[in-house]
Amino acid sequence: MSNKHYSFFGAVERSFDKAAGFTQWDKGILAQIKECNAVYQMRFPVKLDNGSIEVIEAYRVQHSHHKTPCKGGIRFAAEVNQDEVMALAALMTYKCAIVNVPFGGGKGGIKINPKKYTTYELEKITRRYTAELIKKNFIGPGTDVPAPDYGTGEREMAWILDTYTAMHPGEIDAAGCVTGKPITQGGVRGRREATGLGVFYGVREVCNMPDIMQKLGLPIGLEGKRVVVQGLGNVGYHSAKFFQQAGAKIVALAEYEGAIESDAGLDVDAVFNHRKQTGSILNFPGAKNFEKSSDALEKECDILIPAALENVIDGSNAPRVKAKLIGEAANGPLTPEADEVFAKNGTIVIPDMYLNAGGVTVSYFEWLKNLSHVRYGRLEKRFTENLNSHILGQIEELSGKKVSQTERDFIMHGPDEVDLVYSGLEETMITATHEIMNTWKANPTIPDMRTAAYVVAINKVATSYAELGIFP
Numbered sequence: 001m002s003n004k005h006y007s008f009f010g011a012v013e014r015s016f017d018k019a020a021g022f023t024q025w026d027k028g029i030l031a032q033i034k035e036c037n038a039v040y041q042m043r044f045p046v047k048l049d050n051g052s053i054e055v056i057e058a059y060r061v062q063h064s065h066h067k068t069p070c071k072g073g074i075r076f077a078a079e080v081n082q083d084e085v086m087a088l089a090a091l092m093t094y095k096c097a098i099v100n101v102p103f104g105g106g107k108g109g110i111k112i113n114p115k116k117y118t119t120y121e122l123e124k125i126t127r128r129y130t131a132e133l134i135k136k137n138f139i140g141p142g143t144d145v146p147a148p149d150y151g152t153g154e155r156e157m158a159w160i161l162d163t164y165t166a167m168h169p170g171e172i173d174a175a176g177c178v179t180g181k182p183i184t185q186g187g188v189r190g191r192r193e194a195t196g197l198g199v200f201y202g203v204r205e206v207c208n209m210p211d212i213m214q215k216l217g218l219p220i221g222l223e224g225k226r227v228v229v230q231g232l233g234n235v236g237y238h239s240a241k242f243f244q245q246a247g248a249k250i251v252a253l254a255e256y257e258g259a260i261e262s263d264a265g266l267d268v269d270a271v272f273n274h275r276k277q278t279g280s281i282l283n284f285p286g287a288k289n290f291e292k293s294s295d296a297l298e299k300e301c302d303i304l305i306p307a308a309l310e311n312v313i314d315g316s317n318a319p320r321v322k323a324k325l326i327g328e329a330a331n332g333p334l335t336p337e338a339d340e341v342f343a344k345n346g347t348i349v350i351p352d353m354y355l356n357a358g359g360v361t362v363s364y365f366e367w368l369k370n371l372s373h374v375r376y377g378r379l380e381k382r383f384t385e386n387l388n389s390h391i392l393g394q395i396e397e398l399s400g401k402k403v404s405q406t407e408r409d410f411i412m413h414g415p416d417e418v419d420l421v422y423s424g425l426e427e428t429m430i431t432a433t434h435e436i437m438n439t440w441k442a443n444p445t446i447p448d449m450r451t452a453a454y455v456v457a458i459n460k461v462a463t464s465y466a467e468l469g470i471f472p
């Protein structure tokens with residue numbers, strides 16, 4: 001987590017500079033890409049339920065305007081600071097470029113521990129924050145579109161939408177001012193699990209690459225792989241569930257109050273429900289408690305998924321991490337010092353700004369849905385089902401054989417919204433994985449996958465600047 005001596009934005013800049021050395025772009029263009037284009041720091045008062053007034057510190061950063069709107073989540077956490085929001089906004093620019101989502105990077109943060117406020121107080125803080133964004137034109141379907149991040153979810157996005165629409169009566173595309181909304185408020189099916197699903201697709205694709213698996217001394221595929229997940233929130237919970245469903249073994253789960261392990265494998269839903277009922281992940285029947293939560297990061301396993309917060313693996317604990325593959329589900333869980341350790345010992349790190357891009361990819365689908373005012377699949381579902389029924393009927397008639405009911409249901413099924421969203425996300429993650437890996441293979445002096453991902457991102461953003469020209 002952020003501390004006084006560690007600059008997260010500085011770490012992003014260091015990774016950027018390392019990658020820029022593998023490109024041929026003009027120094028000025030590189031400098032322009034790196035900087036945050038607009039930083040909005042605000043303070044506003046909120047009256048708490050007990051009648052006292054508290055001054056709230058909050059931020060919205062637009063890192064890049066090379067494409068608009070800007071896009072990025074809003075974080076509620078006691079550790080929020082300008083450096084952190086700037087770093088997260090920069091990562092969004094590179095993330096969007098890597099997965100070909102036509103947005104610039106943005107990020108927001110409110111410096112509060114949401115657990116310390118009532119629902120009504122949180123609603124007031126969220127609505128006031130939205131009003132501050134509106135005042136300065138820092139929110140809107142064509143300018144800047146927030147989404148959920150650490151400490152926020154569908155509920156907060158609904159408050160943001162409601163505040164925005166109340167202050168923009170009649171704006172036909174208003175629903176596109178924020179993503180990650182509840183379905184009833186213009187959200188898209190599949191957004192809730194999108195980041196975790198994207199993490200799963202990305203790691204699965206890397207595990208299906210024979211050369212990489214050979215290098216790591218692991219068999220191809222996810223089946224039977226031992227996985228450790230840190231953070232059982234939106235991203236960690238869904239990632240862990242998708243890994244378990246694919247036949248991987250969840251050998252440890254870590255939360256902020258502690259961590260548990262079981263070499264026989266943990267059932268993610270059972271652990272989740274245990275935590276909900278008892279208020280702690282610890283003492284799960286059949287599992288062993290770790291002495292402290294961060295010990296889980298050092299457990300013997302094949303794949304480690306840090307899905308909580310930044311800066312959890314640094315130069316000091318990196319040498320004790322035993323995973324062969326680390327999938328950065330959270331933003332910035334590894335410091336540049338940790339990267340150096342892993343580049344040296346051959347551990348593959350799948351970088352955050354590619355691996356957790358599932359959220360922004362499906363947010364893009366949600367935004368497109370809002371602008372088109374129609375649910376995905378509405379126009380083609382029945383047409384496809386009728387066509388499939390006709391084709392199947394013809395095959396059965398010509399062959400004189402009947403397919404089983406299970407096969408019939410599968411073949412007949414026309415796409416629902418969630419099918420199309422999953423399919424779009426899978427295509428996006430697979431394409432991006434190969435683009436990064438091909439860049440890495442084309443230049444073996446690139447030290448790691450993160451640097452290769454940055455090279456891909458820099459090339460795309462720089463091309464955009466170069467083709468647009470820079471406004472005089």
Ligand code: NAD
Nearest residue numbers: 149150151195231232233234235255256308330331356359
């Ligand atoms: P969340 O608030 O839903 O969950 C985070 C979880 O981590 C919580 O359950 C929290 O208790 C736990 N946690 C906190 N400190 C911990 C610690 N020291 N050890 C173990 N667990 C700890 O947040 P989220 O939306 O899942 O976000 C997690 C990370 O993923 C963040 O870095 C965020 O920026 C990133 N991310 C989120 C999204 C998204 O769509 N939500 C998209 C991209 C990236």
